[in-house]
Amino acid sequence: MRKKVVALVAVLAAAAAGVVVARGCSGDGTSKEARPANPNGEKPASGSSPDDAPRPTGSAVTIVVDASAPSPEKGPEVLFSATWGGSRMNELGRSRPDEANPEAPMSLAMDAKGNMFVLDQVNGRVVRIGPDGKPESVIPLKQQEAAQDMAVTDDGKVAVLDRYNSKSIVMYDEKGGVLGEVPLEGEGLDELGFVTGVFVDGKDVYVEKEHGPLLRIGTTDGQAADRTEVPGRPTRDGLSYIKAGIIEPEAGRMYISSVDRSTMQHRYTREIRQGSEIRGILLLDTDKTGTIYLATLLVQNDQESVVLSCHEPLKGIPTGTAVLPVNTMPEETFRDMAVLDEGGVVYSVRTEQGVSYQKYDCQ
Numbered sequence: 001m002r003k004k005v006v007a008l009v010a011v012l013a014a015a016a017a018g019v020v021v022a023r024g025c026s027g028d029g030t031s032k033e034a035r036p037a038n039p040n041g042e043k044p045a046s047g048s049s050p051d052d053a054p055r056p057t058g059s060a061v062t063i064v065v066d067a068s069a070p071s072p073e074k075g076p077e078v079l080f081s082a083t084w085g086g087s088r089m090n091e092l093g094r095s096r097p098d099e100a101n102p103e104a105p106m107s108l109a110m111d112a113k114g115n116m117f118v119l120d121q122v123n124g125r126v127v128r129i130g131p132d133g134k135p136e137s138v139i140p141l142k143q144q145e146a147a148q149d150m151a152v153t154d155d156g157k158v159a160v161l162d163r164y165n166s167k168s169i170v171m172y173d174e175k176g177g178v179l180g181e182v183p184l185e186g187e188g189l190d191e192l193g194f195v196t197g198v199f200v201d202g203k204d205v206y207v208e209k210e211h212g213p214l215l216r217i218g219t220t221d222g223q224a225a226d227r228t229e230v231p232g233r234p235t236r237d238g239l240s241y242i243k244a245g246i247i248e249p250e251a252g253r254m255y256i257s258s259v260d261r262s263t264m265q266h267r268y269t270r271e272i273r274q275g276s277e278i279r280g281i282l283l284l285d286t287d288k289t290g291t292i293y294l295a296t297l298l299v300q301n302d303q304e305s306v307v308l309s310c311h312e313p314l315k316g317i318p319t320g321t322a323v324l325p326v327n328t329m330p331e332e333t334f335r336d337m338a339v340l341d342e343g344g345v346v347y348s349v350r351t352e353q354g355v356s357y358q359k360y361d362c363q
Contacts (some may be wrong), residue, residue, distance in 0.1 A: 079194020089135035093122025104331035112154040171222035237290030270316035276300035311363035320362030
């Protein structure tokens with residue numbers, strides 16, 4: 001990942017004072033404060049409740065987006081764009097029923113080869129887009145009319161979560177064949193509505209419970225497995241489990257927590273102060289180096305902004321930020337961002353005309 005790391009001297013001096021400041025600029029080519037205009041529409045996943053928040057063990061860090069930071073010379077790279085429509089390869093489905101929530105593509109994911117996968121549940125399929133930005137193939141969904149999330153293995157297998165219709169996770173191979181189906185109901189899951197995502201780690205398939213611990217329920221071959229729990233999302237460097245939550249939304253207080261995977265010992269819980277009210281957590285993931293990517297929806301003076309911050313993996317210190325555009329469309333989605341193995345974030349940006357998948361990174 002190519003990002004400007006906060007100068008070591010500045011970090012040490014600020015850490016001694018108990019506050020670290022990360023400087024950054026918007027990824028859309030405009031340098032601005034973390035308070036750009038725009039309202040409504042997005043329905044982000046919220047973090048843990050204040051009662052669930054671990055007690056911070058290190059000094060608090062403050063995320064500040066600096067209006068004086070230099071602007072990038074050009075806007076974000078667009079990896080793929082589609083218009084709203086039917087089953088053509090360059091179209092993705094959008095639904096706006098009279099008596100239900102409007103929907104757009106619910107989720108996206110990336111594999112290790114740079115392929116992008118878009119969950120186009122309105123059209124009953126997953127669309128695979130190659131590294132060159134051209135749609136390559138589709139995976140028809142099998143009895144998963146209410147599919148909401150997906151995860152992709154390094155070799156292109158796809159796990160699709162449907163909490164309400166099939167009440168299962170269906171595993172598809174790279175050619176679209178069904179490998180198997182793992183039921184959600186069972187030990188450790190009392191209420192399927194509390195499932196907040198599906199994740200793969202090696203050969204294991206997990207579901208997340210209320211933005212907290214993950215429950216292993218199956219394998220990437222589509223077989224059920226003994227149900228065991230881990231304390232958070234596995235990092236891609238194999239070293240940690242992480243989670244994030246909101247402590248005091250009005251005050252902009254939240255946290256990142258890390259557990260050492262080899263010892264299962266708590267590594268740190270770092271409080272983060274965003275400087276304005278937190279509406280929700282939109283992203284928590286890592287790249288292959290373990291760098292943590294955190295995106296939050298903030299509001300100040302009735303204006304919303306999306307702030308991406310990058311954090312050093314073993315201490316949670318911020319190393320850069322970017323401001324992303326706010327999705328103002330009314331469509332319901334589950335996962336609008338995915339982190340690339342090599343670093344950077346792919347972000348689904350929706351308009352009345354269609355959707356584009358744009359790449360951003362911390363500066």
